[in-house]
Amino acid sequence: MGGCNTKQNAASPQAVANKAAGGMASSVDGFDNIVMLTDSYKVTHHLQYPPGTTKVYSYFESRGGAYEDVCFFGLQYFLKRYMVGSIVTHAKIKEAESYFKSHFSHPKWGYDASLFNRAGWEHIVNSHNGRLPVRICSVPEGTVLPWKNVLFTMENTDPACFWLTNYLETLLVQVWYPTTVCTQSREQKKI
Numbered sequence: 001m002g003g004c005n006t007k008q009n010a011a012s013p014q015a016v017a018n019k020a021a022g023g024m025a026s027s028v029d030g031f032d033n034i035v036m037l038t039d040s041y042k043v044t045h046h047l048q049y050p051p052g053t054t055k056v057y058s059y060f061e062s063r064g065g066a067y068e069d070v071c072f073f074g075l076q077y078f079l080k081r082y083m084v085g086s087i088v089t090h091a092k093i094k095e096a097e098s099y100f101k102s103h104f105s106h107p108k109w110g111y112d113a114s115l116f117n118r119a120g121w122e123h124i125v126n127s128h129n130g131r132l133p134v135r136i137c138s139v140p141e142g143t144v145l146p147w148k149n150v151l152f153t154m155e156n157t158d159p160a161c162f163w164l165t166n167y168l169e170t171l172l173v174q175v176w177y178p179t180t181v182c183t184q185s186r187e188q189k190k191i
Contacts, residue, residue: 011091032106034087035096035121044101044141045052046117054159058166062147071144071186072151074178079136081091082171086130093121119137123160133158134165 031037049056062070096117105111124130138152139145154172156165 003049010062016114023057034082034094034168034171035101037082040100040103040180042167042170043104043117044115045166047114049113049162053162054136054164055156056162057153058169059153060172061150062179065183066147067183067187068145069132069183069186070141070151070179071142071182072179073141073182074175075104075136075152075172076136076141077178078172078175079144083134083168087132088121088124088128088130093118094123095123109191117133117163120161120163123158124164127160128158132164133161142182145191151175 046180057111097118100116101111101113104115124133127133133156134154135157136152136154139150145151152172154165156162
């Protein structure tokens with residue numbers, strides 16, 4: 001691709017969300033919930049951008065490593081598995097809010113509801129039918145190029161969702177694993 005475009009256990013986000021919701025079972029799997037697939041500190045980033053921000057553009061590159069070249073691979077899986085179609089729902093927003101309320105609550109100071117961007121996620125459901133308003137462009141998978149080159153870029157396509165670009169970074173940095181395996185395999189074949 002080039003161009004633009006489980007069982008529950010006590011440690012799972014679903015289990016924590018269920019407990020926070022009074023032990024009620026959730027119909028949503030936390031590991032299938034894009035709203036929850038981020039680093040916890042990124043949940044609050046929507047509050048930290050300068051007023052008037054409407055566009056965030058991010059890029060992924062290999063900054064260096066054991067080999068002069070990198071073989072890009074794996075983005076298609078993450079896009080198809082986690083980001084295609086109407087993937088944000090009111091049920092997923094509710095589950096994530098419950099989880100983050102439990103996660104960010106403090107015994108003395110309680111919970112600040114502004115930390116979780118419920119309105120932003122509801123905007124995605126209501127304005128985009130649950131589809132993520134982002135554009136991702138990449139070099140074709142299998143491309144070999146020197147490090148310090150852009151492998152893929154991501155930007156929001158809805159000015160109200162400027163915060164979403166870097167929210168999704170946690171999921172997409174997982175592309176480094178298949179890219180590393182592919183790069184190492186390519187180098188080992190040279191021996």
